[in-house]
Amino acid sequence: MTVGIVVVSHSRALADAAVALAGEMVPSGSVPVRVAAGSSDMTFGTDATEIQRALVSADSASGGDGVVVLMDLGSAILSTEMALELVPDDVRSRVRVASAPLVEGLVVAMITASIGSARERVAADARNALQPKITQLDES
Amino acid sequence: MPATEWTVPLLVDWIRTYADDVAAAADDLTALDSAIGDADHGSNMKRGFAAAVTALDEKPPATCADVLKTTGMSLVSHVGGASGPLYGTFFLRLGAAAGTETTVDATTFGAGLHAALDGVRARGKAEVGDKTLIDALTPAVEAYDAALAKAADPSDDALVDAIAEATKAAAIGRDSTTPLQARRGRASYLGERSVGHQDPGATSMALLFAAAEQVTR
Numbered sequence: 320m321t322v323g324i325v326v327v328s329h330s331r332a333l334a335d336a337a338v339a340l341a342g343e344m345v346p347s348g349s350v351p352v353r354v355a356a357g358s359s360d361m362t363f364g365t366d367a368t369e370i371q372r373a374l375v376s377a378d379s380a381s382g383g384d385g386v387v388v389l390m391d392l393g394s395a396i397l398s399t400e401m402a403l404e405l406v407p408d409d410v411r412s413r414v415r416v417a418s419a420p421l422v423e424g425l426v427v428a429m430i431t432a433s434i435g436s437a438r439e440r441v442a443a444d445a446r447n448a449l450q451p452k453i454t455q456l457d458e459s
Numbered sequence: 460m461p462a463t464e465w466t467v468p469l470l471v472d473w474i475r476t477y478a479d480d481v482a483a484a485a486d487d488l489t490a491l492d493s494a495i496g497d498a499d500h501g502s503n504m505k506r507g508f509a510a511a512v513t514a515l516d517e518k519p520p521a522t523c524a525d526v527l528k529t530t531g532m533s534l535v536s537h538v539g540g541a542s543g544p545l546y547g548t549f550f551l552r553l554g555a556a557a558g559t560e561t562t563v564d565a566t567t568f569g570a571g572l573h574a575a576l577d578g579v580r581a582r583g584k585a586e587v588g589d590k591t592l593i594d595a596l597t598p599a600v601e602a603y604d605a606a607l608a609k610a611a612d613p614s615d616d617a618l619v620d621a622i623a624e625a626t627k628a629a630a631i632g633r634d635s636t637t638p639l640q641a642r643r644g645r646a647s648y649l650g651e652r653s654v655g656h657q658d659p660g661a662t663s664m665a666l667l668f669a670a671a672e673q674v675t676r
């Protein structure tokens with residue numbers, strides 16, 4: 320199976336676009352991705368119960384391989400931590416929350432997940448996702 | 460008649476009163492947040508507490524814990540901003556401490572406030588002086604404790620007195636945020652530019668205690 324990915328953002332448009340951009344790098348449908356983004360009235364915001372549902376859904380689709388979460392900032396982080404309190408213990412034990420930049424982290428996580436890597440590896444690679452940009456710009 | 464303990468209707472009254480207060484203050488809270496944040500604290504709190512009132516209307520709570528937990532879950536799913544998980548955690552922890560009874564006495568409510576403070580602090584990783592709602596909540600909980608410890612008979616006017624003292628302390632804590640530089644939340648991105656503005660979260664927290672004072676006295 321394949322590690323699932325949950326994208327948490329203040330903006331549905333931002334999350335969907337990031338998923339589409341990262342999705343170009345992997346075979347279509349190869350990684351189960353769920354988006355939890357925007358508040359209930361379509362303004363900027365995050366919703367812990369929506370994240371909770373996304374975590375459970377992505378975990379189920381991963382067939383037990385678990386989930387890596389990519390987030391933007393602020394309440395996306397607090398709501399994700401809140402959501403982790405709301406999911407069943409076994410699901411929580413299979414979730415890794417990555418302190419990665421959203422766009423770069425998502426691209427790397429999608430690629431790493433698509434080749435069958437374990438959730439720890441997917442999360443760790445996502446956390447290092449800025450390295451190519453740092454290397455490129457420091458050399459120029 | 461001053462309340463000697465919290466009851467289910469009194470807690471619901473607290474949430475309703477605060478929902479009205481926060482709706483009335485929404486523009487002011489958003490103005491504070493537009494100075495140092497993303498200009499949504501007023502509208503977020505108004506939406507979250509309106510959702511809590513709707514949820515309490517739709518499924519009348521049987522216990523004190525029901526009131527507080529229903530409120531907390533409404534906030535985490537409807538506020539949108541960081542105040543959702545923060546205020547949500549406050550009410551969920553307070554609800555857990557309230558237990559399955561239909562009344563909560565002054566001592567149990569004090570223990571609940573401590574659990575709520577610990578939960579909010581752990582959720583936001585903020586301490587006093589970071590220019591957050593913690594700057595209003597922490598002195599409020601300390602003042603509540605001190606007032607309760609002083610009360611001769613904790614079953615009498617202790618609750619009303621302790622909440623009144625907590626409300627005063629929360630207001631002082633709110634005012635103390637103005638000269639601070641933000642170290643947590645969206646305002647921390649502004650660095651020195653956050654100095655000189657009253658924190659919106661501390662402001663809404665002070666209002667929460669004021670609403671409790673209004674319904675209990």
